[in-house]
Amino acid sequence: MAPVKNSRVLFVQPPTGYPQPGVNTTFDDSQMIDPDTVSLNGGFLLKTLVLSIEPYNRGLMMFGYQKGLPITSFGFGRVIRTENPDVKAGDHIYGMIPVQEYSVVADKSEISWFMFLENKEKIPWSLYVGVAGVPGQTAYCGWKEFASPKKGDVVFVTTGSGPVGATVIQLAKQDGCKVIASAGSDEKVAHCIKFGADVAFNYKTTSLSEVLAKEGPVDIYWDNVGGETLDNTLLHAGKGARFIECGMISVYNNAPPVMKNMLQLVTCHIKMYGVNVSVLLPKYEQQFYEDVPKWLAEGKLKYLEDTRSGIEHVEQAILDVQLGKNIGKVVISVADDC
Amino acid sequence: MAPVKNSRVLFVQPPTGYPQPGVNTTFDDSQMIDPDTVSLNGGFLLKTLVLSIEPYNRGLMMFGYQKGLPITSFGFGRVIRTENPDVKAGDHIYGMIPVQEYSVVADKSEISWFMFLENKEKIPWSLYVGVAGVPGQTAYCGWKEFASPKKGDVVFVTTGSGPVGATVIQLAKQDGCKVIASAGSDEKVAHCIKFGADVAFNYKTTSLSEVLAKEGPVDIYWDNVGGETLDNTLLHAGKGARFIECGMISVYNNAPPVMKNMLQLVTCHIKMYGVNVSVLLPKYEQQFYEDVPKWLAEGKLKYLEDTRSGIEHVEQAILDVQLGKNIGKVVISVADDC
Incomplete structure (x- = not known):
């Protein structure tokens, strides 16, 4: 195989407001790589297949990315060559990977959240960065740990058409709750209803206070x-x-x-819980992978993807997610061989 | 007995800023009562002995008090005459009682938080509105329910010389925590140290951020x-x-x-709990009354009272509590016969 481009997104500087393509990050397609001959030094070569763009990408610009290096994001790739006995050619590997087409990885310890994907249920692979990945885990673990739902409880879910919100809507309905969902466009509102929300509204054109005064009070708020x-x-x-x-x-x-x-915290003796999926996952991971891929294969759990083809769309996708311009889970399809 | 004055504090109007004596409430000593002959109509006559002034009095001005009627406050009195079979002359009755010297009460259902005080441990009676009353219960129940203390945890307690804060300091020390306390004067800070705080500071003259940066991070915050x-x-x-x-x-x-x-709520996966003592008390009341009066009788639990004699000092005391001008639990000693 002749050398090919190894396009990537490099970090430039932290944003002060919205993250701007070309200002806080830059797209670079100047690097070439020959996948057949690139030196592995005992590691393995990962071909990026799918990347996940989420709100946390901006957070990582504040304290997680290194200037001049590729940004990282959740995603998965396929091992195409290996000198590392821990991985085989053909393995699908999920984790926080560099935003570039090919990565030489020394060891699995280099990839945080490293996981082999098997996909026994034969669901669409991309779901493993969405409802069967960290966003779904966040919804699942946070709901199971903190919601304490009772039948008939009123649940208010924000960003109801995003991957976390959409999953929360459906978990709340499984538990017999009444679900109010909000989203930022009429199109998204329609998706909230498809996910099962009893009431959904466009927060840009409808008063949240009026809706909650009518449909509340709120027993469980997913923020x-x-x-x-x-x-x-x-x-x-x-x-x-x-x-x-x-x-x-x-x-x-x-x-x-x-x-x-x-002061309502005191007056209404509210319990407020910050969700950190990495803290909760050890407790729920086994149950999550027993439930969610099966529910997806059976069509019991619905999802919505906003798929964009090509790593050159990553920067705009990061901005769109901050602006709410995506419709559903943003998936960057980088290569097609899975 | 000839008629005597029945002095009282009447509600006028809700405050917009600090509650002002004579503006939001008014002291009235025009009413006369003859305790020996006043008609009971099947009820009982309660002589107010002690009243408790706390931060909640201002809250009740916003939504709890009725214009032209006496304000209410936690306190206790002694039954001096009765036609009601549920109470005996000489009984000490605790609860949310009218701020006046004498009250004809139809029935115990008229007094929220109604409770007979027995004081088997022979502690100072006034403690039953402080560390052995609602403030102590608030600290005790909130700590037991929500703190999840581990030995060595860093606890930060605000208003450390007040009855709730002082009790929290001591409960935290019982559980092996390191306690940082804040208060609004050097005198109060000295009291925090007497209660057992490892570190205490005057928030008006010392930077909270500097103290917490040095002594934290904070595992448990009592706000x-x-x-x-x-x-x-x-x-x-x-x-x-x-x-x-x-x-x-x-x-x-x-x-x-x-x-x-x-955003720290998410980043640090903080749990934030609003305390409502009336919700928690059924779970902890028995243990509270087994522990706290005994600890007080044995000198194991320390307290600080700011005692003022006479119902005419209630209005100023309400303002002082809002301004932090009290040193310890504000107790209004209304009459002396217990």
Whole structure:
């Protein structure tokens, strides 16, 4: 095989507001690689197949990426050559991998969240970065650990058409709850309803307070948004409500919010839980992989993907996720051989 | 007995800032009562002995008190006459009682938190509105339910010389924690040290962030303050920290705070719990009354009282508590016959 391009996305500098393509990162297709001959030095060559773009990419720009090196992201690839006895050619490897087409990896310890994917259930491979990957695990572990759902509880889920929110909607419905979902466009709202939400609204055109005043009070709040949305939801919390704090996309790129209703924590004796999937996963991982791929294979768990082909779309995808311009889980299809 | 004055504090209107004597409440000593002859209509006559002034009094001005009627507060009195078979003359009755010298009570259902006090341990009676009453219960129940203390955990307690904070300091020390306490004067700080705090500081003259950066990170935060103090403490939270939200005195009288560090909830997977003692008490009440009066009788639990004699000092005491001008638990000694 002749040398081919090894396109990649390099880190430049942390953003102050929204992460800008070409400013905070840069796309570079100047590097060449010959997959047949590149020196492995005892390691293995991973061909990137799928990358996952999520809100955390901006967070990693603040403290996780190194200037001049490829950014990393969850994704998976296929081992095409190996000198490392721990992996075989053909293995599918999931984890936090470099955003480039080919990576020479010394050892599996170089990849955080390293996991072999087997896909016995024959679900679409891309789901392993979405509902069968970290976003699904986040929803599953956070819900199981913190929601304490009772039949008929009122659940409010933000970013209801995203991979975490969509999964939470469905877990809440499995547990007999009434689900209110919000999203940022009428199209996304329609998807929330397809996922099973009893009530869904476009927060850009509909008053959250009016909806929650009518449909609440809220027993369980799944927060992917933070800021003013969290503050307003506090005002509509039921006694003993559980607030599951999964993300705060409204505060990543904007000025910090004035919080008027924090006293509701005391008044309504709310429990508020920050979700860290890496802390919770050891407790739930086995059950997750028993449940979720099966539910997906059986069509019992629905999902929505926003697939973009080519690593050159990564930077725009990172920005789109921060702006909410994606419709469903953003998947970058880098190569097609799985 | 000739008629005597029945002095009382009447509610006027909710405060917008600090509660002002004569503006939001008014002291009235125009009412006369003859304890020997006043008609009981099947009820009983309670002579108020002790009243407790606490931060919640301002909260009740916002939604709990009725204009033109006496405000209520935790306290206890002695039954001096009765036509009600449920109570005997001489009984000491604790609960949320009217702030007046004498009250004709139809039935015990009229007094929320109604309880007979027996004081078998012969502790000072006034402690039954403090460390052996609701403030002590709040500390005890909140700590037992939410703190999950491990030996060596770093605990940060605000308002460390108040009745809740002082009790939390001592419970945390019982559990082998390192305790940092804050208070609003050097005199109060000295009391925090007497209660057992390992580190104590005057938040008006010492930087909270510097103390917590040096002594933290914080595993357990007992919050009586809210606002900027809560926000700054979020920045010094350890992974998996527990934030026990008991009160937010900094926000009752002031503009709502900008919260810069809410994302720490997610980043540090913090658990934040609003404390409502009435919800928790059924689970812990028996143990509380087995432990606390005994500890007090044995000198194992320390306390600090700020005693003021006469119901005419109630209004100023309410304001002082909001301003932090009290030193320890504010007790209004109304009459002396117990």
